[in-house]
Amino acid sequence: MDDLTALRELEAGVPALSEDARAAGRARLARAVAEETCRTPSRAVPRRLVLRAGFAATAAAAVAVTVVTRDDRPAPRMTTLSAAQVLRRAADRTRADGAGAPVPRDDQYLYAEEVYTRTPLKGGKRTTHTDEFWISADGSRLSRYVYDGRTKDEPPSAHSVPWPPTAYAKLAALPTDPEKLLALLEGSRSGGTATYMDLCLLMRGPRVMPPGLQAAAFEALALLPGVVLDDDEVDALGRHGIGVSYPGMSFGPVFERSTYAYLGMRMEGVRGAKLVGRELKGGEKYTEVRALVKSGVVDEIGQRPR
Incomplete structure (x- = not known):
């Protein structure tokens, strides 16, 4: 053009x-x-x-310029979308995308593939990695996690994590009303920071979500006072998007700029740090940007959705 x-x-x-x-x-x-x-x-x-x-x-x-309407009343000025508006549009998008999503049987697996980049904050070579997950749908079977080529098999006992639940039935039991989901999390944790962290963890995985749950997470996040936009974030696949973050937190979701599709998660971490008392000290700080490549339901470990 x-x-x-x-x-x-x-x-x-x-x-x-x-x-x-x-x-x-x-x-x-x-x-x-x-x-x-x-x-x-x-x-x-x-x-x-x-x-x-x-x-x-x-x-x-x-x-x-201030636009003047036909009846000579001034119309509102054009403004940038707020973080809450982006999150609500992302919720609408994920509802549309999730229509007809498969509901796994208890004997199946939740599959996901992610690509992520790590960039040292003090300079250095950026590296790209790929992870794959086969998570038992009901938590009764062994699950497999492949971290950049390194395989880790976890027994059913490893699924008893407090948050987020990995069993599909437990995810399906969570409220899909954003206000009720927010009340549930705020009742179990104190402070907006902890609630923001719980919502981000819920978004991050597992990747096969029950209908309406991811949308509820986005809308619950929009209800948190303090969420802000981080303009022009780039995910691990090079896709430009809009990031959302919370004061004092070093991670947040990234959405595609024009469609508001969920692209992945941006975060900061430390490699090689040592725990001294209750604090991590030393190590190399880096920025990590994750991108969801594909997700689905499969019958066995090693199988990938079409």
Whole structure:
């Protein structure tokens, strides 16, 4: 698409600008051209740069102007979506995606494949890893976890973790009403930080969720005061998205920017740290971004969904 076509399409969806708004746009364009000329005095400013500067100036003016309706009442200014709005749209998306999802039998397995990248915070080579999971649907059978090629088999006794439950029936027993889910978690833990952590753990896995549960988790998270957006997060597959985080926490979900599909989880960790008293000290800090590749229900360990 050329710049003029893009500009026409932008203007087609925006009310006509006032003379003041157009003057502001022209002033922005003049400043942009002058600044570029100062940076590159030995050559003329390329036409494409001028067009892009004009496009940006027009777009900025369109967003900044107050739209006047036909009855002369001012309409609200255009604003960026809040974290709560993104989470609610993600809930709507996961409900649509989850329609017709398989319900596993007790003798089946919940399968998931993830890709994740780790980037040292103090510089260093970024590495990419792949994990796979075969989790017993009812917790009565051995489950297998493959961490970057290293296999770990866990007996049924390992499924007795307090949160989140791994047995599908226990997940299905959780409320799919976001307010009731939030009340359940707030009743068992104290403080918004702990509730935020529990909701993120529920989102993260297992990956085959009962109908409506993941949507309820997103909407419950939207009810927490303090959740904020982290713009332009990138997952392990290179997909650009919108991240959500909570003050004081080093992890949060990432959603696709245009569709609000859940992409995965971003977090920070420490490798090689030692526990001294009650604190971890030393080690290499890194940023980890996970991306869900596929999930499903299979009949046996080693099998993968189509």
